[in-house]
Amino acid sequence: MAKSLVIVESPAKARTIGKFLGRSYQVKASMGHVRDLPKSQFGVDVENNFEPHYITIRGKGKVLQELREAAKKAETVYLATDPDREGEAISWHLMTALGLDEERVRRIVFHEVTAEAVRNAVKNPRGIDQRLVDAQQARRVLDRVVGYQLSPLLWNKVRRGLSAGRVQSVAVRLICDRQDEIDAFEPEEYWTVDVTFRPVPVNGQTEPAPEGEAGQDRPPAVFVARVERRDGKKLELANEAEAQRVVEELAGLEARVASVEEKERRRSPYAPYTTSTLQQDASHRLRFSASKTMRLAQELYEGLPLGPEGHMGLITYMRTDSTHIAAQAQAEARAFIEETYGPEFRPARPPQYKNRKGAQAAHEAIRPTSVYRTPEKVAPYLSRDQLRLYRLIWERFVASQMSPARYQTMSVRVAAGPYELRATGSRLVFPGFLQVYRADETETSKMLPPLVEGQLLEQLERKPEQHFTQPPPAYTEASLVKALEELGIGRPSTYAPILETIQKRGYVELVDRKFRPTELGRVVVDLLKEYFPNIVDVEFTARMEAALDEVEEGKQDWVSLVRKFYDPFQEQLRHAEATAERVKVADEETDEVCDKCGRKMVIKHGRYGRFLACSGFPECRNTRPLLEKIGVDCPECGHPLVKRRSRRGKTFYGCSNYPDCRFVMWQKPVPARCPKCGSLLVEAQGGRGRKAEWVCPTKGCGHRQPAADPKEAEAIQAQA
Incomplete structure (x- = not known):
């Protein structure tokens, strides 16, 4: 037998851990999940206690083969996936797929990717926690039951290609209900x-x-x-x-x-960040989406090359609902505060913050792995956005340990x-x-x-x-995440996917950073409210989340939990199939005219998002991309500038007259010219308490001015 094998999810994490453990260990990545329910079949044996039928995820065969070969040569296999339900399930799937004996498997967990944390984890291994696996499995089966059995009903009664989610549907309902309040509001x-x-x-x-x-x-x-x-x-x-x-x-x-x-x-001071509060603050102060925040946090957690220091994880695990801080981290922070700011800034006792009900107290809040690794010290090694998020986390944690x-x-x-x-x-x-x-x-x-x-x-x-008097505000990404957490809907790992999914399905859209339900979203929510009240009921969904927590704690059996949901759901499904009438969703008409037949173009939803189609379908099948105008004209040809996305999903702004005009800008232009050089000014969000500005993007110009309010901007555009 040769080296011990350590399996993690990602290559970045593997590189970082490999530096800590030395030559006696081989570290490999599973590239995330290796098994899941099949996409083309239900994959759940209802008659056999909801037994899931897992298959190898397409494209993971080669990864599994490499891991099998490495495992054969190893005396011990350490499964070092993330310290939560999802990570525990990945470890369990790896053990099963690789055919590993339990005697050879060691499960290790750590909440920060640092040398000390990883080495301590290796010294203190444990077995697979089946309770965590069961809780994840129960969630996966519940979501499959709802998604796989409810979606065909939506195809028949509303529109082909639709799908429904157990938790996402509640989020859409919240947005619809809030919009109803706004629409019904009469100012006094x-x-x-x-x-x-x-x-x-x-x-x-x-x-x-x-x-x-x-x-x-x-x-x-x-x-x-x-x-x-x-x-x-x-x-x-x-x-x-x-x-x-x-x-x-x-x-x-x-x-x-x-x-x-x-x-x-x-x-x-504020408590250190949880997943929810980090997403909220990053949205408010950095204008990051929830998914972008989590992607950057993942990179900071898994480790980055820090010059002479080598690969190092910069923050603790970013999926957490706990405000707990390890005693060692508190002691380091208190020493740093006294050295840097003075003894009066260090409180007599370390602050303690109360966790919300149901939080995983064993986890830590999101904090830097060392406060001495200041944003200024790591700045040369981080991208601009990585540094902005790290600074936010570092400042929040240090402040949380300071005097009032x-x-x-x-x-x-x-x-x-x-x-x-x-x-x-x-x-x-x-x-x-x-x-x-x-x-x-x-x-x-x-x-x-x-x-x-x-x-x-x-x-x-x-x-x-x-x-x-003002109407209640429309939900933003930040306020929706806050509402979901306060209502007990979803968990730290699900907030960002929920927000992303409801937009991809075309049920809601972000307009000026505020959620607005689409006609399609309203139709689906109304149907669910009538025939599946539990699916869109906030309290029912929150109780289900609490029940999943009880499975994790060993207080409830996962099969009985799924059975309690499944039987009434089947009754509702049969009733809806027999009695629900088909609902036609009106397409949103635009001022665009079809260049082939002259009819008005309408907005439709496809698998890749919204697009324009001729209202004369099926006689006329003309379609074209939906271009979102930003109220600014191209400085080169005068056509409207529109918002576009690159192949990697990054937003940029280009001329609607493409390909005849190839003018593009990465920053959002505004309807005003630089008084110094004549260039289009662009938005610059102030962040960290500063007001938004309009700045000149021309290198060496440096002109800045306060941003105009929307009405002023419209007037400027009209005069241009």
Whole structure:
């Protein structure tokens, strides 16, 4: 017998681990799953306790043969797949497919790809955890039952080629329900009245700074208070006349400070990232999709060449719902914080963060494998996007181990006749974790001048302002992931695939980064709500997720779980097949005209996404790609610029007159020219609290300007 064999999923992980273990170990990659249910058959034996019929995935025969040859020569085979249900299932499939004896197999898990973690895992192997395998198998069988048996019904009743997913359908319903709320919303008018005051100095009180000269440590000369009550009751102003009445009544009233309350407020740091919060923050701050975030995180986890340091994993495992941090990592972070920022930035005790109910406490949060591997140190070895995501993870983790920020706050009540007004101010006195990580810029210092109870105030301006209540916001990728997690739908490994799948199926679309259901999505959800209420029921799906967790914990048998779902589902399926009527989905009409017959073109959905087709089908079979205009004209020929995708899926912007005009840009152009050189300006997202800008892409120009709002942009385009 020769070397021990270690099997991981990917070549990148194999390269990294191979450097740690040395010549006594041979490390090979399985390239992900090697067995699965067949695509062309149901693959589940319902009569035999839902026994799955697994086959070798097409193209994996050669990989398995190489692994068999290596396993024959090895005394011990270490299965080092990812530390979750999916990874456990891959290890189990490998053991079965390779025909390995359990005595020769060692299952090892580690949550970071570092030399110490891998070597410790090899010293502490275990067997395959059948509970994890059963939980994954139950999920796979449930999804196969729904997908394989429900899809033909959708073909017959709606449109050929459709498919439905057990968890994805709930996500589509959430988006449909939210859009219904938005469509039904009727805005209500309301008004507020703000008053600008100048304090009248009292005996011994120094004059505040002149207006406009107040700095971080100098109080302003004036402050603004909002009218909140009249005769002790909350004031609600429904229209301009009511607001104007308040303004007129205030004009003749003496105003004095009724009370001043000062106290210190502490703002605690955020917990380190879980999969969900990482996807949300990467969406908000970096504008990454959930799938892009997970792809980059996978690369950082599996390891990258870091120059003299060699291949090294930069972050811990990125599929986790736990905020737990290992004691050793906390100790290292505390030492780093004290060395870098000072002892006052290190709290007396390491912070502890509460996990949400059902979280896998044995896992760790997403953190850097070493805080001393700062973003600046690894920058030369990472791509731009890898570095941006790593910086986000590094900053969030370091900040999570730092002291709270402290603010000096001031709350003032002003009395003017029957009216009560309120103003609040705050001043940052100690930045704490904000020294490293600022999630947003809404918490800015807003100081008030020095005030004492009973002090007379001079009214400078009374400003009535109209407002309208706002509808609930449409879901973005970030807010949908947050909703799925809060509702108990899906798990860390499924958020990104859910978002990707519902878009690929044409059930929803992203418009200006907000989800909007398509007509097709609404039709499918309505059908499921009527005939398969459990499939699109949030609570039912959440209970199913909890039941899968119980299988993993050994509290429930996976076969009985599937049986409880399967029998009622079959009844619903038979009823729908017998009674549901066929629904026609109207195609979305466009202003495009067919260049062959002159009829209007409509938007259709195919296996590769949306495309334009002639409304005269089948008489006219003309089709062409659907080009998404961005509201900017080509600077070379004047035709509209459109959004396109490269073969690798990367977005770029090109002329709709292609191939006659070959103008392209990788950054999104905006309807404005550079005042210096005349080039089209492009979008530059501020990120990390900075506002979005329009910048000149011409090398050496360097022009930047604040981004215009959408209405301004339309006006600029109209004038161009």
